[in-house]
Amino acid sequence: xxxxxxxxxxxxxxxxxxxxxxxxxxxxxxxxxxxxxxxxxxxxxxxxxxxxxxxxxxxxxxxxxxxxxxxxxxxxxxxxxxxxxxxxxxxxxxxxxxxxxxxxxxxxxxxxxxxxxxxxxxxxxxxxxxxxxxxxxxxx
Amino acid sequence: xxxxxxxxxxxxxxxxxxxxxxxxxxxxxxxxxxxxxxxxxxxxxxxxxxxxxxxxxxxxxxxxxxxxxxxxxxxxxxxxxxxxxxxxxxxxxxxxxxxxxxxxxxxxxxxxxxxxxxxxxxxxxxxxxxxxxxxxxxxxxxxxxxxxx
Numbered sequence: 240x241x242x243x244x245x246x247x248x249x250x251x252x253x254x255x256x257x258x259x260x261x262x263x264x265x266x267x268x269x270x271x272x273x274x275x276x277x278x279x280x281x282x283x284x285x286x287x288x289x290x291x292x293x294x295x296x297x298x299x300x301x302x303x304x305x306x307x308x309x310x311x312x313x314x315x316x317x318x319x320x321x322x323x324x325x326x327x328x329x330x331x332x333x334x335x336x337x338x339x340x341x342x343x344x345x346x347x348x349x350x351x352x353x354x355x356x357x358x359x360x361x362x363x364x365x366x367x368x369x370x371x372x373x374x375x376x377x378x379x
Numbered sequence: 380x381x382x383x384x385x386x387x388x389x390x391x392x393x394x395x396x397x398x399x400x401x402x403x404x405x406x407x408x409x410x411x412x413x414x415x416x417x418x419x420x421x422x423x424x425x426x427x428x429x430x431x432x433x434x435x436x437x438x439x440x441x442x443x444x445x446x447x448x449x450x451x452x453x454x455x456x457x458x459x460x461x462x463x464x465x466x467x468x469x470x471x472x473x474x475x476x477x478x479x480x481x482x483x484x485x486x487x488x489x490x491x492x493x494x495x496x497x498x499x500x501x502x503x504x505x506x507x508x509x510x511x512x513x514x515x516x517x518x519x520x521x522x523x524x525x526x527x528x
Contacts, residue, residue, distance in 0.1 A: 313461070322468075330501050348482055351479050
């Protein structure tokens with residue numbers, strides 16, 4: 240695997256962990272705020288350290304070439320399209336009262352941008368990995 | 380006399396920029412005229428309805444048809460279009476992020492907003508995305524004198 244693929248796998252891991260943190264935060268009233276925050280920091284700290292070792296550029300590794308650039312660019316566009324679809328569906332569901340939030344609280348609005356960021360990271364990582372194939376066609 | 384030659388993407392981008400600018404100016408003018416008579420509660424939706432003029436941009440592919448005698452687009456055009464798409468989507472995402480954060484900052488955590496604003500946020504993001512896409516295409520091609528046509 241090259242660095243882009245490793246970063247994509249890290250993106251999937253990051254999005255899964257961030258979404259689990261969000262879910263833990265949502266259920267904090269049941270399991271206690273201190274517990275969720277302790278578990279959260281225990282998860283986040285290794286997340287900051289692991290990529291430093293995994294994503295370090297090796298001397299034998301090829302540079303980021305035109306194909307990689309094209310794959311990442313296409314991945315970013317696909318992820319943005321995914322975000323647009325999610326925002327449209329979410330907002331329409333709320334507006335048409337399919338999703339029963341008649342008066343959305345302002346305090347929940349930053350959560351939606353947090354969720355959108357997670358969806359962006361996840362879809363970018365998946366689209367990059369899909370474009371490379373299952374990891375067998377890399378330059379390594 | 381120097382004649383600027385533009386390719387199809389540039390012509391379409393100019394059409395979108397002019398169309399969107401006209402729609403925004405008409406909308407603002409309508410708001411300024413309607414606000415003293417009807418107040419903000421009625422003037423805002425009426426003025427925003429003029430943004431529907433942006434929909435005329437959908438006619439751009441019909442107005443600027445593909446020229447069968449020329450190469451429609453090469454690698455450079457595709458690259459410019461992709462970068463412009465990223466710039467457009469990025470601006471739209473920034474807009475959605477601000478629309479999520481600003482009410483929380485300005486109104487306080489206890490406030491509520493109407494669901495009627497949600498489709499408005501999506502439409503605003505769409506307008507910003509298309510507008511930025513067109514502007515980025517024009518900026519990346521330069522002033523129109525180094526196109527491929």
